[in-house]
Amino acid sequence: MNKSIVLGLLLLMPGLATASGGGVHLEQAHVNVQNQASLQNGAKLFVNYCLSCHSARFMRYSRLARDLGLTEEQVKENLMFIGEKLGDTMTVNMPTEDSKRWFGTPPPDLSVIARSRGPDWLYTYMKTFYVDASRPFGANNAVFPDVGMPHVMWELEGLKRPVFETHVDADGKEVKSIVGYEMVQPGKLSPLDYDAAVADLVNFLVYLGEPGQFDRKRIGLAVLLFLGLLAVLSYYLKKEYWKDVH
16 A cells, blocks of 8 residues: 555544544543443443333343343343343334334444444543433433434433533634533432443443453463463474484
8 A cells, every 4th residue: 555545544543533523522431341340230221221212132131141240030130121031132112113203213223332433432422411402302412413312311410501612713713612511400420420320331332342252352361371381382392303303
């Protein structure tokens, strides 16, 4: 590939990263899929606040029990509410036509949303909903302007309005940008606790995007240990075969 083309692509990468967040600085999510307590809380938040509209049709409840360190009874009690079976996938009962009429488009399946959007985008997205009376559900989002989704976790975070700042862009036009938020109605959680809850939800979505990563990493470690042992044995075997060769 031409060096000038490669250089041009590298120069464009920061701009593409900014564009993925709609011009909003993306906060780091700090996910850790090894943290089972975080995954368990994230799964509970997903079922309570997301699964009523968004499916995760590539995940089975039985796999959640295995990967998240839960018993079947804990899964049934905390994550299954409409008579599902452990072998069922995480689907919704909302008819597609109804969801299209209510939201303008059917809510997407979230099985691989973390791989599509990235954890930082999801984390920032869930933290930048704000009150907007012009929107059908009374809420807008800084990362995804004019999104059709309501702020489903508003009871936890509370309601906030944006603080705008006007500046002149490179074309000489006045542009309003959000520089902060003012709390209108406090939520059930403190800001720090809400951030932790969103981090747990994002952590679960990252796990959801690749549930096989636990097996992959475990098997990968076993393979590396085997190859290391094989290398040692091969070295001494080679010395034994070649000891009489001068």
